[in-house]
Amino acid sequence: MNNNTLIKVMVPAIGLSVALVVAVVGYFVLQSWWSSPPAVLGFGDGPTQPIAFPHTTHVTDAGIDCQFCHRKVTTDEAATIPAVAQCLFCHDFGKIDGTKSTSDTAAAELAKLFDDSGEPQPVNWIRVHRVPDHVQFVHAPHIQNGVSCTTCHGDVASMQVVEQVRNLKMRDCVDCHRDNNAPTDCATCHY
Amino acid sequence: MATQTKPQSATDRSTAFKWSMVIDLDRCTGCEACVVACQSENNVPINEESAFIEGRAFEWIRLERYWEGEWPDIKARFIPVLCQHCENAPCEPVCPVYATYHNNEGLNVQVYNRCVGTRYCGANCPYHARQFNFWEPVWPEDLRHQLNPDVTVRTRGVMEKCSMCIQRIRRATRSKTPSDIPDGAFNPACVQACPTSAMTFGNLNNPESKVSKLQNDERRYHMFEHLGTAPTTLYLKQVDTHGA
Numbered sequence: 001m002n003n004n005t006l007i008k009v010m011v012p013a014i015g016l017s018v019a020l021v022v023a024v025v026g027y028f029v030l031q032s033w034w035s036s037p038p039a040v041l042g043f044g045d046g047p048t049q050p051i052a053f054p055h056t057t058h059v060t061d062a063g064i065d066c067q068f069c070h071r072k073v074t075t076d077e078a079a080t081i082p083a084v085a086q087c088l089f090c091h092d093f094g095k096i097d098g099t100k101s102t103s104d105t106a107a108a109e110l111a112k113l114f115d116d117s118g119e120p121q122p123v124n125w126i127r128v129h130r131v132p133d134h135v136q137f138v139h140a141p142h143i144q145n146g147v148s149c150t151t152c153h154g155d156v157a158s159m160q161v162v163e164q165v166r167n168l169k170m171r172d173c174v175d176c177h178r179d180n181n182a183p184t185d186c187a188t189c190h191y
Numbered sequence: 192m193a194t195q196t197k198p199q200s201a202t203d204r205s206t207a208f209k210w211s212m213v214i215d216l217d218r219c220t221g222c223e224a225c226v227v228a229c230q231s232e233n234n235v236p237i238n239e240e241s242a243f244i245e246g247r248a249f250e251w252i253r254l255e256r257y258w259e260g261e262w263p264d265i266k267a268r269f270i271p272v273l274c275q276h277c278e279n280a281p282c283e284p285v286c287p288v289y290a291t292y293h294n295n296e297g298l299n300v301q302v303y304n305r306c307v308g309t310r311y312c313g314a315n316c317p318y319h320a321r322q323f324n325f326w327e328p329v330w331p332e333d334l335r336h337q338l339n340p341d342v343t344v345r346t347r348g349v350m351e352k353c354s355m356c357i358q359r360i361r362r363a364t365r366s367k368t369p370s371d372i373p374d375g376a377f378n379p380a381c382v383q384a385c386p387t388s389a390m391t392f393g394n395l396n397n398p399e400s401k402v403s404k405l406q407n408d409e410r411r412y413h414m415f416e417h418l419g420t421a422p423t424t425l426y427l428k429q430v431d432t433h434g435a
Contacts, residue, residue: 077341134304134343136358141366186292187300191343191357 016095030032036167044129046163047126051112052105060158066149066156073149083111128162129153145180168170193299194243200253206291207369209297209423210355212382214271216428218389221269228384229273234342237326249322251353252381260352271390273381274299274320274353275414275422282312290350297395297423298355300358308348317415321352356380374400395423 010073031038038044058064069086070079091110115121131137142152149156154165170189177184229235242248252273259266265346276299282420283291290305291312313321327347330338332384338344340356345351356379363377374393382390393402402425410427 131296132304134360136341136343138365144366185294185300186302186305187294187298187357188361190304191300191354191361 011113021093035169036164043161046128046159046161049126049161050123051153052109052161053161055156055162056158056160073139074143075140077136077140077178081125083124087113088120129168131168136191137189141182145182193392195307196305205343205433206295206397207394207425208364210360211276211297211393211395211402211423211425212273212355212423213408213427215389215391215400215410216413216426217410218331218387219271220387221254221267221271221390223254224384224386225271225390226250226254228380231337232339232342232380233354234338234344235351236324237330247322247325249328249351251320251322251351268428270414271381272318272414273322274355275318275383275420276353276355277422277426279416279419279421281317281420282317285311286309293370296360298357299352300357301350303343303345303349303350303351306349307380308350310350311367313350317418317420324349324351350417359363369394369397427431 009079028038036044058069059066069071069082071082073079091113099180113123152166152168153162158161173189176183177188182188212309215347219425224250230237231252235251238247238250239249252271253274255271257268259268268420276295276297279301280291283293286292286307287309288305290302291306292300292302294300303339308323310323313323324345324347326416328345330339339358341362359377361381372394374397378392382392391405395403395406397403398399405427406425408427410429413422414424414426415422
């Protein structure tokens with residue numbers, strides 16, 4: 001191979017690979033900007049929580065209602081995450097201790113509810129869904145108007161780890177509001 | 192729980208409310224309770240003396256003081272000045288990005304996240320009701336926890352002003368039919384704090400509300416009426432003849 005053919009091959013090859021890298025990165029950035037990051041390489045996954053709390057076990061197997069734990073969801077802005085005290089209704093010593101669970105890590109996970117001296121300690125759950133600070137989201141009117149949890153959060157009842165399935169960006173909110181004759185005034189969500 | 196009626200649709204709402212305020216200056220003592228209440232309700236940054244000297248103090252509602260008569264026969268007079276929520280607002284058409292507009296409830300709304308900080312609106316407001324965040328607002332550590340979670344904390348580069356406590360309006364009207372909201376059921380922070388009840392807040396589209404009835408008071412006037420801004424905020428004041 002002389003220099004000329006090398007250049008003839010290399011230049012388009014380098015050009016193509018640069019274009020490819022730009023296209024892939026560009027796709028990621030634009031997709032994440034307008035919607036949510038593409039669900040590959042673990043990008044769409046929910047965060048690892050301090051305690052592996054499975055919604056499946058509690059909702060599907062134990063049959064607990066969403067509102068038993070997310071108490072404020074029908075009346076307030078935030079759905080709220082239950083305090084440890086509420087886990088202890090069922091998981092205090094001598095009650096449900098994870099022994100009936102099929103997973104061998106269950107007891108170890110439950111032990112994390114208590115510190116070394118056996119006192120219950122608050123859990124620092126990691127937020128999964130979060131709208132920016134300049135958006136005022138309220139759960140109550142949605143639930144009262146029959147929008148179900150699954151519409152926005154997906155099938156949480158069968159999730160081992162909660163992850164965000166709907167992008168819940170402004171267009172997503174406003175499109176549904178338009179379809180349902182809900183308010184679309186900017187000051188509904190921004191103030 | 193009472194039977195749940197389906198909330199009004201967006202279109203029904205457009206004619207249901209027109210929020211307004213009436214301020215009776217004959218009752219105002221200039222105590223500034225409204226200023227403090229507003230500041231804590233709306234996450235308004237804290238002013239230092241230098242801010243007043245530079246003319247950059249943040250006050251969504253401020254107290255203007257003037258003197259009537261000559262010393263020793265002199266009287267202090269006060270006017271609380273806030274966004275007048277003008278129907279013909281000079282601030283609105285000058286915004287290049289529609290960050291400020293009139294909504295269908297009679298409010299002049301500022302969308303902070305839409306604002307790009309041109310400050311045209313502030314320059315065009317004859318009431319000096321708008322304040323601009325030249326710097327990122329800071330609160331002392333021990334005051335951070337009193338920030339109101341219902342109100343966005345504004346960042347640097349954003350214009351802000353009185354919102355008529357829209358967070359309270361939203362909370363009180365959400366999922367309710369207009370007829371279920373009695374007159375005076377809720378108030379903005381300034382009105383609630385006023386010890387002499389100089390301020391009245393309500394729905395002008397309800398002919399039975401206090402604000403509607405006060406519209407015909409013989410002491411009424413609009414601030415800078417000659418400018419044609421058509422404010423929704425009304426002032427009441429006995430004409431002060433000297434020595435009266």
